[in-house]
Amino acid sequence: xxxxxxxxxxxxxxxxxxxxxxxxxxxxxxxxxxxxxxxxxxxxxxxxxxxxxxxxxxxxxxxxxxxxxxxxxxxxxxxxxxxxxxxxxxxxxxxxxxxxxxxxxxxxxxxxxxxxxxxxxxxxxxxxxxxxxxxxxxxxxxxxxxxxxxxxxxxxxxxxxxxxxxxxxxxxxxxxxxxxxxxxxxxxxxxxxxxxxxxxxxxxxxxxxxxxxxxxxxxxxxxxxxxxxxxxxxxxxxxxxxxxxxxxxxxxxxxxxxxxxxxxxxxxxxxxxxxxxxxxxxxxxxxxxxxxxxxxxxxxxxxxxxxxxxxxxxxxxxxxxxxxxxxxxxxxxxxxxxxxxxxxxxxxxxxxxxxxxxxxxxxxxxxxxxxxxxxxxxxxxxxxxxxxxxxxxxxxxxxxxxxxxxxxxxxxxxxxxxxxxxxxxxxxxxxxxxxxxxxxxxxxxxxxxxxxxx
Numbered sequence: 001x002x003x004x005x006x007x008x009x010x011x012x013x014x015x016x017x018x019x020x021x022x023x024x025x026x027x028x029x030x031x032x033x034x035x036x037x038x039x040x041x042x043x044x045x046x047x048x049x050x051x052x053x054x055x056x057x058x059x060x061x062x063x064x065x066x067x068x069x070x071x072x073x074x075x076x077x078x079x080x081x082x083x084x085x086x087x088x089x090x091x092x093x094x095x096x097x098x099x100x101x102x103x104x105x106x107x108x109x110x111x112x113x114x115x116x117x118x119x120x121x122x123x124x125x126x127x128x129x130x131x132x133x134x135x136x137x138x139x140x141x142x143x144x145x146x147x148x149x150x151x152x153x154x155x156x157x158x159x160x161x162x163x164x165x166x167x168x169x170x171x172x173x174x175x176x177x178x179x180x181x182x183x184x185x186x187x188x189x190x191x192x193x194x195x196x197x198x199x200x201x202x203x204x205x206x207x208x209x210x211x212x213x214x215x216x217x218x219x220x221x222x223x224x225x226x227x228x229x230x231x232x233x234x235x236x237x238x239x240x241x242x243x244x245x246x247x248x249x250x251x252x253x254x255x256x257x258x259x260x261x262x263x264x265x266x267x268x269x270x271x272x273x274x275x276x277x278x279x280x281x282x283x284x285x286x287x288x289x290x291x292x293x294x295x296x297x298x299x300x301x302x303x304x305x306x307x308x309x310x311x312x313x314x315x316x317x318x319x320x321x322x323x324x325x326x327x328x329x330x331x332x333x334x335x336x337x338x339x340x341x342x343x344x345x346x347x348x349x350x351x352x353x354x355x356x357x358x359x360x361x362x363x364x365x366x367x368x369x370x371x372x373x374x375x376x377x378x379x380x381x382x383x384x385x386x387x388x389x390x391x392x393x394x395x396x397x398x399x400x401x402x403x404x405x406x407x408x409x410x411x412x413x414x415x416x417x418x419x420x421x422x423x424x425x426x427x428x429x430x431x432x433x434x435x436x437x438x439x440x441x442x443x444x445x446x447x448x449x450x451x452x453x454x
């Protein structure tokens with residue numbers, strides 16, 4: 001892999017040397033293990049199981065040669081477990097947004113209206129591909145992934161200090177590449193194997209002045225205090241969450257596909273005719289043709305015809321599929337919501353079911369916090385993020401506990417907690433104001449006016 005130091009060696013050299021380095025870095029990145037795993041992670045997230053998609057069925061001919069089997073069924077069924085697992089972790093951690101410790105509106109206002117959606121995409125990509133990147137472009141984030149960004153890490157401290165953003169809409173179309181450094185960015189284009197500079201290096205922040213006489217002119221440019229592309233990881237190994245569970249997903253999909261193939265192949269009726277040794281293939285075809293058209297056949301006195309079907313065993317496959325599914329939830333540390341929906345469960349049981357997911361999210365949260373702190377440093381904001389995880393609760397039991405404890409708790413606190421359980425947080429102030437008015441009215445004798453005494 002190319003490093004930041006490798007880039008520094010050619011950064012000040014000729015244009016031809018820089019172009020060759022950029023082309024080489026992109027090709028090397030596409031051949032790397034990290035890039036291949038990122039592409040596979042996206043495939044599985046999109047319900048495209050790479051393993052079964054490439055699987056082909058073969059049969060052996062009379063010469064013992066393996067040839068493709070184009071006759072028997074070859075269903076390729078891919079489950080969406082990885083998709084559900086990634087979205088579950090992202091939604092539980094970030095579904096209620098990020099709360100800022102010192103926020104009086106400034107942090108949220110600077111980050112913009114699309115920040116919540118963009119952050120969820122950054123975290124989703126980090127889980128799917130192992131690493132994602134966010135470029136703070138003046139007032140919003142632009143999201144990159146390992147499938148379209150070549151990172152240049154510093155050999156000494158491991159920090160990301162440069163990179164190449166590349167894209168190509170088709171193999172026969174030009175390849176675009178943007179080299180991003182600490183002091184600005186430069187754009188390149190590759191056509192028919194030849195590269196050239198498309199736009200010379202510019203700082204990230206350009207200040208313009210517009211007048212009727214001169215039009216719009218750039219009068220000043222500046223950069224960020226550090227490299228404005230921030231990596232986000234989901235684990236210590238910087239790898240996709242798919243890798244530890246991929247083999248189990250493949251086993252589940254292969255068994256499901258094989259089960260469907262067997263049912264498809266066995267979904268036929270075949271016939272046996274006794275004392276038909278004198279009949280050739282054309283005679284048998286005629287008998288079968290009459291059965292299909294007339295639903296009857298003419299046979300000799302000593303002949304008999306019988307229909308048969310094939311029953312496919314399913315008990316063993318169902319058992320192993322159930323076991324593999326349970327193993328997937330355990331290995332992915334995901335919550336099986338179907339277990340919670342199967343009957344009445346207590347708050348303690350819900351909490352226990354959430355424990356593996358919470359442990360996973362504790363680790364993910366630390367990496368998301370690190371990402372956000374780096375982002376805030378680039379923007380120039382001092383703040384601390386906190387998260388309100390979105391979880392399933394037993395509302396009846398939670399409310400009962402609050403009501404039983406109401407004697408020992410503040411009335412406003414109890415009301416706010418109950419409103420939160422019902423999902424009406426935005427109405428808390430109105431309810432509290434209404435309660436205050438009713439209490440005041442009772443204190444004043446129901447007239448709304450204070451008693452006057454001589």
